[in-house]
Amino acid sequence: MQRGGVSMGVRTDRADRRHTATPSSTLTTGLVACSAFLLFGLNNVETAALPSYAMALGAGPLVAGLQNSLFVLVAILLRVALERAVDHRGGRFAMIAGALGYTVPCLALAGCTELWQVVVMRLAQAFGLALFQPSVAQYLAAISPASTLGRRLGAVRFATTASLMAGPAAMFPLADSCGYGAFFIALFLTGACGTAIAVALPQISTRRGAGKRHGDEGASAPGTSTKLASAADKRAALASNPTPITHSPLNAVAAPAAVRASTPFRLSPRRRALLIAEPLALALGYSVVMNFGQTLAHETLAPGNDGTLFGLMSAGGLIASPLAGWMADRLGPKCSVAGAAAFNGFGFLLMALGGSPATILAGAFLCGAGYYGATAALVAAAGTSSSSESAGTFLARQQSALDMGMIAGGLLSGSMMQTGLSVSDVCLATSAIIGTSLVIWSMMYPNEKGTS
Known part of the structure; x- marks a missing residue:
């Protein structure tokens, strides 16, 4: 037998x-x-x-x-x-x-x-x-x-x-x-x-x-x-x-890291909370661009260039996703997520304060690179840090946080603009939210290079 x-x-x-x-x-x-x-x-x-x-x-x-x-x-x-x-x-x-x-x-x-x-x-x-x-x-x-x-x-x-x-x-x-x-x-x-x-x-x-x-x-x-x-x-x-x-998306260049899960360990409550909260904050910012990025383009760019803003955001994501996966493997989730989130927050700051089309478009590129890179690293961190039995459940919760961030971003940005604030003001507030989440992540997530 x-x-x-x-x-x-x-x-x-x-x-x-x-x-x-x-x-x-x-x-x-x-x-x-x-x-x-x-x-x-x-x-x-x-x-x-x-x-x-x-x-x-x-x-x-x-x-x-x-x-x-x-x-x-x-x-x-x-x-x-x-x-x-x-x-x-x-x-x-x-x-x-x-x-x-x-x-x-x-x-x-x-x-x-x-x-x-x-x-x-x-x-x-x-x-x-x-x-x-x-x-x-x-x-x-x-x-x-x-x-x-x-x-x-x-x-x-x-x-x-x-x-x-x-x-x-x-x-x-x-x-x-x-x-x-x-x-x-x-x-x-x-x-x-x-x-x-x-x-x-x-x-x-x-x-x-x-x-x-x-x-x-x-x-x-x-x-x-x-x-x-x-x-x-x-x-x-x-x-x-x-x-x-x-x-889509979707969807991950970081999928091999999430699938292999070679040395899983049990996530502490603090790590679980951070791996849920950070995607929610990032998705909130992504929702602002998807809901009112075209409005920002109409206000700041030449006619017909609104598609360029989204194109550069996507280009940033295409470049950053594999790079973030590599960084997650080499440096661990703390550094890889923090670096990508910093790009994301700085991108929103450029879109909020930029006085020229080039600055707005550069901000869109950095925003996309930071968002896609950070989410890829977060998914890899969640997938490799959980046992095979619990990884699917925890990743589902992380996906729910992304979805709820999208919902919250649309409501928050719409409410702010309803009171008379501009899209630039919303981008500035979003940059502050991303920056705050970055500080919390950097202070509280343990530095475990190469272990998750």
């Missing part, structure tokens, strides 16, 4: 290697990345554009920020309600349903002329946000052996982050020149292409994918494979998106 078990393990390893070398699996990952690029891009563009559109329809800044906050909140509630159905039907089904949830309301938005209609359609898109984002990582976890999962998640992470660079730059000029009707039609076509790619994905059995990653455990202990696969899928989904669910 012992030799038979070893033989089965050898055959499983060989099958795993053959699967890794199969061109079709690489092609499938490419299709997932393309679909995610289009649909994450659709959501990124809408999240950034709708506050300005709502104010053009007569809404105040509070309502303009509130609609995005409600969008995220409804998506969180739907995600919980639909979790069992998603687990039963699989990642591909959830991707298709979520893609339709994004795409169909865009067609209706093209004909909306009143504020309440826009808000209702935006809330309808929460169905897409609840389903599509987490199902991308779930599908990849089902088709990928453990040896390649991190790289595949990283590739999709790159695509979803790049969508923030390409989407606003391509779509905002269309809204300026042709109106929001054409803008939403273009988004509908973008979503339709992403949906078609999702439909073209092969159907994968979740149980088969789990066995692929954990064949030996399943052979020796019935039921263990399913439990381990479930935990791995949860960690993969959260590591693939260390950003609020409105963005």
Whole structure:
């Protein structure tokens, strides 16, 4: 029996290697990345554009920020309600349903002329946000052996982050020149292409994918494979998106560090609190840019350059995410998170005080680099500092903190602007919040180089 078990393990390893070398699996990952690029891009563009559109329809800044906050909140509630159905039907089904949830309301938005209609359609898109984002990582976890999962998640992470660079730059000029009707039609076509790619994905059995990653455990202990696969899928989904669910994003270049978890130890209550509080503060700042970055661009940049601000923010994230992962491995979470958060806070300060377009754009770049870098390091720290049994649960709490930060950021920035403050004033207050969280992190998080 012992030799038979070893033989089965050898055959499983060989099958795993053959699967890794199969061109079709690489092609499938490419299709997932393309679909995610289009649909994450659709959501990124809408999240950034709708506050300005709502104010053009007569809404105040509070309502303009509130609609995005409600969008995220409804998506969180739907995600919980639909979790069992998603687990039963699989990642591909959830991707298709979520893609339709994004795409169909865009067609209706093209004909909306009143504020309440826009808000209702935006809330309808929460169905897409609840389903599509987490199902991308779930599908990849089902088709990928453990040896390649991190790289595949990283590739999709790159695509979803790049969508923030390409989407606003391509779509905002269309809204300026042709109106929001054409803008939403273009988004509908973008979503339709992403949906078609999702439909073209092969159907994968979740149980088969789990066995692929954990064949030996399943052979020796019935039921263990399913439990381990479930935990791995949860960690993969959260590591693939260390950003609020409105963005992809998503989603992590730091995923390999989060997945390997070579020397886990138990997190102290202080570390747990800091690993939850810091993402919340960072997401609050990210929400300010996503809600009112276009308004800031209209006030400070030349016409047609609002997409450039988001493009530079995304470029900063693309550069900083792998660098932050490297720093987390070499220097530990305290230094890597503190350095990235300092960039983020300084970026907001430049956007608040900058008197020239170059200063505003430099601030956007630093803001994106700091946000994406810090969240990647925070996810890696949480994933490698917890036992395999508790990592998924704690990462889920960290993701919830990111989501709540997005909600709070929209409400706070909208409320401040409703009282007559400018976007620059909001950016200055955000810089102070990030700076305060940085000081608390630096003073209280233990310096444990290379241990987490």
